[in-house]
Amino acid sequence: MDDDCDIIEKNVEHYKNILFPPKIYDEEAIQDHDNLLNRIRILIDDDGCPEYPGDGMDESYSIKIIDGSADLQSKSVWGAIRALETFSQLTFFTDDNKLAINDSTIIFDEPRFSYRGLLLDTSRHFIPVPVLKKQIDAMSYNKFNVFHWHIVDDQSFPLELPTFKNLSINGRYSKAHVYSMDDVKDIIDHARIRGIRVIPEFDSPGHVNTFGKTYPEFLTVCWHNGKPYQPIYGVQGKAEIFNPSFEPMYPVLESVLEEFKELFVDDYIHLGNDEVYYDCWKSNPQITEWMENMNFSNDYSHLQAYYSSKLLKTVDKLDKKAIVWEDVYENGVKIDLRTKIQLWKGAPENISWADTLNKVTADGYEVILSSPWYINYISYGYKEWYNWYTVEPLKDFKGTEEQKKKIVGGEVCLWSEYVDGSNIESRLWPRASSIAERLWSPAHVNDPEDAKFRLDEQRCRLLRRGIPASPVLNGYCGDYEYGMEKSVIFEKEFNYGWPN
């Protein structure tokens, strides 16, 4: 392969820090162990250095360890990253803090699902760049490969765009609560090096309150008792969701999406389209009149379809592909088969998504399952992750082999109503790790009583890599826990300019 591939170079550098962590690894210790690591080779079939990960990335690899020598072999650079991760998990420290490696072993490994995502929401609470970058590192330690960035929503619009600067100026919480374009590029590059895609979500036509701060004319005015701008608690706001009949809106949205396209290099843009409740649309006389003219016969899913089709066409025109929440599918919108459908309904209970999975794949769509994995919902103790871990996406699946392939993976969602930098790390890890194993490992690896010890070990491993992951079992990890002298949580090797 190309010797100058920055992805490999930077990962080798990164895994050196992981294998020989500051404070923990003891260079001076006497080598008196049988299994000391002598040599590691990374062998990649593919000559090229890919620019960015995507749908077709090959993450398979093999590892052969004989007499303290390790060969990591893969078809692509992405497989090499996953191999490095697994390899790093085979190492351990001797009593005198020398690096050692498990006995001779041969591993062939590949992911069960090609799409293994994590959604983070930076609108309800802002997550600072240094904190986000650490979470991306932790994602790679758990072999996630997609960061679904739910970047804007009703609560704030923390994204600076080249032309539409007012969207963030009017929509951000404060000057400090915004991602500059350089920040976004920095995060995407950081994720790319870890073999992680960044898929941004431009959520509409609902969840656009902050968009309305710059373009109030785009929002549907909600009526009640013959008067405009009437909020009804739990039903509608004063003005909410886009007004699909307002044609001057579409060129603006197209330009905004074009700027999303420029900034986010991934093949996909997530178009949201969830939770579009129709009360406000129904209340608005102008929309009612327009619907009559359009012969929409009082069916507001036609209205949503009208809107969604336009945006889906725009994404197509921009030579991107779309992901949408399942609502669009349910509302009968004619969707291109290249569009992926993401299931979220049934969360937090593990019910009702299996039927949808059958239907959506029967109709030929690729699907991403999130319903059972809304980990912002928190409960006490091990039961919560037992529930997540034991989810079998194919349990009630009745489709053909062809259909089965359409289930491309799953996504863990951490909505941030109650999460920001102060607690995102301990909320995510190792809770999300349990689902990461479900998405990577074969279906038969599914015993939580067995997994709990791996999860406990993974939490200690994360601590040794600067991630303040929470306890899983009673006990302890070592003299490097949070708050101890040898803790590496805030060492520069595992941090990105903060706190030091």
Next chain:
Amino acid sequence: MDDDCDIIEKNVEHYKNILFPPKIYDEEAIQDHDNLLNRIRILIDDDGCPEYPGDGMDESYSIKIIDGSADLQSKSVWGAIRALETFSQLTFFTDDNKLAINDSTIIFDEPRFSYRGLLLDTSRHFIPVPVLKKQIDAMSYNKFNVFHWHIVDDQSFPLELPTFKNLSINGRYSKAHVYSMDDVKDIIDHARIRGIRVIPEFDSPGHVNTFGKTYPEFLTVCWHNGKPYQPIYGVQGKAEIFNPSFEPMYPVLESVLEEFKELFVDDYIHLGNDEVYYDCWKSNPQITEWMENMNFSNDYSHLQAYYSSKLLKTVDKLDKKAIVWEDVYENGVKIDLRTKIQLWKGAPENISWADTLNKVTADGYEVILSSPWYINYISYGYKEWYNWYTVEPLKDFKGTEEQKKKIVGGEVCLWSEYVDGSNIESRLWPRASSIAERLWSPAHVNDPEDAKFRLDEQRCRLLRRGIPASPVLNGYCGDYEYGMEKSVIFEKEFNYGWPN
């Protein structure tokens, strides 16, 4: 008062950091605000400088602010500390980050309950000293006045004692997971300065597995099918809980308690005595025989009473007073009226404790309520703290005025099955703050819809003091959040030697 009182000196120093926090306060800013603070006086009636807080501490105070001048008046040093806290909450920052003070105001304030505790458990997971000290600071920001240190338990014995060093050597997780005697003194002194008592718990005769690692002969051997050392899942271990019939044990326990007494200066020692399940005692032939000789007529509560009475007498002999969990009272142990009873049953549901409260106070005991406030149990969103906040300890209280006075307060418990340094701060704050308000403020301050904004503000205040408290509402605090350049979470003013 005595000008050289270290408690006042150190608090003035500490509150200077709070009023003028590093990075946030701007000394250079132009003073263009009406309400700038000019002068603050601390006036204390009592001439003395008390050595340590206790049951009778007077925490009342008044604050008068006129034209930017503030007088903080109190009867005792402890009241002055609470006044400083309230005063610091009246200040705010101008747009150019100058310190300002709310308009002229007069406040008279005192706590509703004299005992406002927080239990932390350092046995299931170890909490490093720098992390503990920050939690003590945060306790004072919420006007807690008792740190109930559940320091040892089945899982580990992280307390170094002068003579009984083997208890920690054999019982600690590792060399790094232990509180030296200097650590303990350091923590007690830190708490004392903040007007917080440290009450240690020596939990027995159950929860003593780690004690048995040094004194296996103290433990009751559990029998089954005619054989000793027989664990039965969910019923008994191999050997567990002390054997009350083993007389040589008591002089050792007396010496251990004597060392607790030397180390922990508080008037009280907590003797635990919770969750003593009788199956193992019942299974043991030697205990059965001994019970017959004692004419205990097969009633194992006599056995527990025998044990508990001995320890209560020892505490009395050591000129200390005891707190015990309610189990002792329920088992009919004859308890000195100076002993406080702590209610925990009914947790996490807010049921069943009201009856016990009536009974215990009718029998003349002082009581501490914890049942509704087991905040280790976590659930999603605001409902959990709404439940805690709206608890009215006197709701179903039918006793006399005299009895009512016996309800000395309450205690928040954070058992650490799933908590260590990595997540203790975001789990505690501001969740515990909601209960702190219940314990300090009058009963009629009880509207959670109103409290939520105070709690949200308190969480931001905690962030400005280096405590990474979790979000309560959607939104943001400021440009000093966790992960931002101006964050003071890890500034030296608010930390104790870690991470820097």
